[in-house]
Amino acid sequence: MAEQLEFELTHQTLQEVSDAIENGRFVHVRRQLQDMEPEDIAHLLEASPHRSRDVLWQLTDPEDYGEILDELSEDIKDSIVSKMAPEKLAEATEGMDTDDVAYVLRSLPDDVSREVLDQMDSEDRERVEIALSYSEDSAGGLMNTDVITIRSDVDVDVVLRYLRMKGELPEATDALYVIDSDDKLIGHLSLTSLITAQTDVSITELMDDADEAISVDASATDVASLFERRNWVSAPVVNHENQLVGRITIDDVVDVIREDAEHSMMSMAGLDDDADTFAPVIKSVRRRSIWLGANVLAALAAASVSNMFEGTLAQMASVAVLMTIVPSMGGVAGNQTVALVIRGLALGHIGNTNQRSLLLKEASIGLLNGILWAIIIGGIVVIWKDSLILGMIMSAAMLANLLAAGIAGVTIPIMLKKMNIDPALAGGMALTTVTDMVGLSAFLGLATLMINLNLI
């Protein structure tokens, strides 16, 4: 309950802290920060306008720097780290897990990162260098090298005495790993088995087989998917010789799960996954204008379709008034399909086997919803514009566009994925371009035909 309260108080703290900063009551802020957990200070930094962040950082106890940096999202972490002196960074990362140190150092220019590494003691340096050698988005980048290993030929009593002698276990340890003399992983022993076993049982008898190891090259997304499906708390990581090289814990995987899930939404709006809510204006303008630039092409493509029918538009202004409705409905319907397909691709639910049945399903939905809305909107237009022909044109264009939206909504993301283009990033805009062009062509084309036939 205490925690619950604390969580709700974040914004009150934020209010107090920002008031105190504004009034220059820095001693007060420093005292308040001292009472907070590093992860809450990280949250406070994320929720602060970027101008206040520097002041907050200065007032934070340097002891907490490492843990705070580890909890920050990439964008904000990078901007803070880039302003820190190498020796301060080396100090801050002391005692942190190697994967977390690697996260903090990853964005630094090589020479600065080198300087930080040189300040570390040799054992830490070596471990961090190994962590940095793996891609950030791989099992190697997620893993921690701090693992407790045991041999299979001892019994429970020996292991318990060994652990008591060690005195402390790495964070989130829920299992010990059993290796042979070549460091090859042969099994794992959960703490719960160890603790409930009789002391004279041998480890060979008690351990589970090592069929749950993750390859060091596995992608972070695959690792997250495995953790999610298997309900793991931690899992061993092995190299190609099946030697144990590290351990991945659920706390790091949770970050991957959230980032992967957020990725789709942010990308669909053309934003970076870790876009900072309170980023400096100039930085945001630069990033977003690229996305707007892509949309200019899409908007001009649609306008060039209308341009082909300029004669029709000149003859009949009601056609111009109505021409935005069909593209709008197609865009909305198609984006529903795109969102569904993007999630299905991300979860691994969509593959070669079921693409055809998905296409059939979405085309059917497009057709049925097309019929429904063709009737309704056609009816509205007949009444509004008092023209049966205009209503029929609207109905036909609507039906064609919703059907096209269903088909394009399935095929575009799948094709993009095959071309190794992120469907979440490009899918929505490509879809809208298609539905705009199909919608406008159908509506304006039919209107032109009817005018040429002297039917309206």
Next chain:
Amino acid sequence: MAEQLEFELTHQTLQEVSDAIENGRFVHVRRQLQDMEPEDIAHLLEASPHRSRDVLWQLTDPEDYGEILDELSEDIKDSIVSKMAPEKLAEATEGMDTDDVAYVLRSLPDDVSREVLDQMDSEDRERVEIALSYSEDSAGGLMNTDVITIRSDVDVDVVLRYLRMKGELPEATDALYVIDSDDKLIGHLSLTSLITAQTDVSITELMDDADEAISVDASATDVASLFERRNWVSAPVVNHENQLVGRITIDDVVDVIREDAEHSMMSMAGLDDDADTFAPVIKSVRRRSIWLGANVLAALAAASVSNMFEGTLAQMASVAVLMTIVPSMGGVAGNQTVALVIRGLALGHIGNTNQRSLLLKEASIGLLNGILWAIIIGGIVVIWKDSLILGMIMSAAMLANLLAAGIAGVTIPIMLKKMNIDPALAGGMALTTVTDMVGLSAFLGLATLMINLNLI
């Protein structure tokens, strides 16, 4: 590595299984399903067209039913459960965690759920009834009542002997909870502390204080946020008297984190969070047509704006050709802001303190990007349509609309949230309605003014 391989093979399995079903080789499918883990069968069901699901379910070993149901997303779980006989369901849920049984039973009509409960043994029934009494989206709904508790006045040796006698610990047990004679939570003892402690140390000395308890009323989202920030594997749940009532484990929280993160993307497209990728067509048509219905209103609102300027459109077809560009750019720019604000609200980064600075930031971005694209698109129009005045109208309307998009992008989601309307669901469409109407009014209004002034 074995696991890694298995993960990649899912779609191959799917292909094999669906081929086998099509060819009526049911014995083969049954044998294949027997070799699979329940969570992989769940994945297979999610990735199967809904027609194949019934066959797959029939061929699955009923022993695995409970675990599979627990792993399925709500939509698919509901459709399977609704077809099962109460006694089969009672059998399937035997030996499952109470929170998982509650998840399986939650969607059933009261009388069916009653029948299932009546088939359970009385202890299980009571526990499940308690779980069902809490809201699904609360700590009470997430927790498991299967908790190991100890007293503080014993020493490590006694606890170890007690655990060895029990022989097995609940899944994901990483701590034991220390309670007093009134069941009040007074502390917790991590398994790692227990295992590394000397056997004669007393629990009072070894345990940590109980400041990490979650209130049974806490929302699932708040619980997830706490787990994420504190890197917990499990946490105790207490009632208002601070009595221990259960325990939440990370595997259930991971589901909440994914659902919350996916919620925004799915809602922005007007889809349910757990919309089934392969749902029956009719079900999808019904759900999606509601969303299209909302968009009809938005599209008609935009058309009614153009309708006010019918005279202008009749006079000048190039205005009609160009009129879709400004709303399109405004919609894209505004939806970037909306996506950023929705994520910020979901993560708890945006509150009363920082709203103003966020508004200022997004308005500035809108203004700067507005200037940039006003110049570029204005220039394109001057060249394309050979009219300086049309280019200037375009520029002015673009600037106004991108500024409006930035302001509306911040205020709409925040206002919706204050009105207790889900900003992810309604935000994008409300924003697009605003940018469509502002964009069309500005562009067509200025064009009308220029025509009236005889400047074009």
